[in-house]
Amino acid sequence: MNILIENGRVIDPGQAVDREATSLFVVAGRIAAIGEAPAGFVADEVIDAAGCVVCPGLIDLGARLNSIEAELAAAVAGGVTSVVVPPDADPPLDEPELADRLVHRGREIGKARVLPLGALTLGLQGERLSELAGLKKAGCVAFSQAKVPVVDTEALLRALEYAASFAFPVFLHPQNHWLSRNGIAHDGEVAARLGLAGIPVAAETIAIATIVQLVRDTGCRVHLTRLSSAAGVALAKAAMAEGLPLSFDVGVHHLLLTENDIGFFNTHARFQPPLRTQADRAALSAAAAEGFAAICSDHTPVGADDKLVPFGEAKPGATGLEVLLPLTLKWAEQAGISLSAALARITSAPAAILGLAGGSLAIGAAADICIFDPAAEWQLTPEALKSRGKNSPWLGCRMSGKVRRTLVGGRIVY
């Protein structure tokens, strides 16, 4: 099918393209041309993108798909065309057969692409290795412990050595088990006031320091997920400057919120890792603005009953797939970042981390495209979300930026 997307502002951060009122041509599921029509092009379908931005489909580096159909529909409604799925499902994604089933189910549903992370260790127990090569063959794009720390440092060393042998990338959430196991909130002023057990910044920095040393020793390619502190960012940046094969991301909520948003025990502001101080938020924002960090939704659907409990008993996390784009735009506006630079953090940057060809509108690339109206306002209500997860600290707030159309492989899926 030939699709013409006309009159849109075409932004492709990876190729430094930003052109007003331009046509984009899709032929047989691939980008065929930008600007001038390819020879003999006859459109089967024309999408008028006047007033809209046409950009690569978003690649989300972390989203949980508890109810896969609803969440993949939520993904494309949020302009997300590829979803990296952490392995902390029930059961954990530690067998090739489970990964195979997930990938097939994703294809059947035919919305966003599903990119599973295989469990690095069996049952995420941090003890015995999973069959990494088998998981890779079944479609896993990398390996991860989700947010479960590997307590045994020798087990972590062996896992990275093994992954390095096959050049498999590993996603690790840097969180020291001992310093985080009892904590509820950032070990700061708000936790002191509210009487909440603290998680110190050292929980993150100690884990990063350990991982960086093991990367230095093994050469394993490691991506650090969901950094939360200025000190953590400094360590990760220093390791990258050293030339180590390291990258990192931040959750979009951590770019906009701090411990103060907990207010009077607002369970929607409970996150893992915890929201930290204004200085930490500023450092995360700077890391993203300077192009060091990718941004992801860390989409975590949580049922209402799991948030209508005392703060310390509430499940952490927020719904994210449908707010990743508007919140990234909000961050860009606050931080004074160009639209193109902001979109890079959720398109080309995650593609580079994954080593994928996606996240680009290059000629010949798969036509994974997001078309959104940056000025359109909408109110975040439970009904406005396709995700089963209605848990958000932004409920009731106005969002700027509405996705109008999403294409995956040249198919209009939203």
Place this chain on the structure above:
Amino acid sequence: MHNPQLNDRGELTHLLSTEGLPRAILTQILDTAESFMEVSAREVKKVPLLRGKSVFNLFFENSTRTRTTFEIAAKRLSADVINLDIGRSSTAKGETLLDTIDNLCAMHANLFVVRHASSGAPYLIAEHLRRIGRDDIHVVNAGDGRHAHPTQGLLDMYTIRHYKKDFSNLRVAIVGDILHSRVARSDIHALTTLGVPEVRAIGPETLLPKHLDKLGVHVFHDMEAGLKDCDVVIMLRLQNERMNGALLPSAGEYFRHYGLTPQKLALAKPDAIVMHPGPMNRGVEIHSAVADGPQAVILPQVTFGIAVRMAVMSIVAGN
């Protein structure tokens, strides 16, 4: 930010924390408590202020002593008191906290006195009541996790005012396990709101929350230095489970450094008073000679506590 403790007219409708309450409301509670002191001395110890109202004591965590003082206070206000030991009933059967609340609302409760092991639980209940439009039901926090124990904080303020008359020239030291103490947090906020110029926290770093200075508190690790020239010394209870482990090596070492002995108390002002929220661990945080000595006001605290709880319940239910 919307203050969940106050109604649209700025009056106290729930007592959840001493933090964020205006000085005028704290003073109103203390003045009202003073007027109730006389009731407890009468032969018929009752006033009809809460006649026909139902006070539910919801103790999700056991505390016979606190529950009893609330029960006495409610009965002196002529309320009907229902004690629910929830720890052993509904939640044990899997019912959620808010389901329990909905059920009790259907039984025409007027006031919930809530004790819960999780910080913030009374806020959750107050917020829920607002959401379902039951602003006729009031919540009094009787201790939530490490967060707050506002009636204890207020009775401590009552005690200080009773003996010292004026808050504006005092040096108050709070000694011990502040990290895990809801009493300490409630005392700190009330003291700073009432205008005490110097509040000190004394304890080892393992028992002090980070950033305590941001609450307007001067931190001391050396008890001798911290007690110097104090007018009021508030001792905190050290829980048994914290005595031997990663926080403290032993009860003995704790007592040597942070136990209040007559020698250490001599460093405070000669007329300093010694307070303790009870129950005391003699020989752990306090020496018997101090606990039973002339400067201790620990038992009067308990008496004042009844009047303060009467004041709080009559004010919230009256607003």
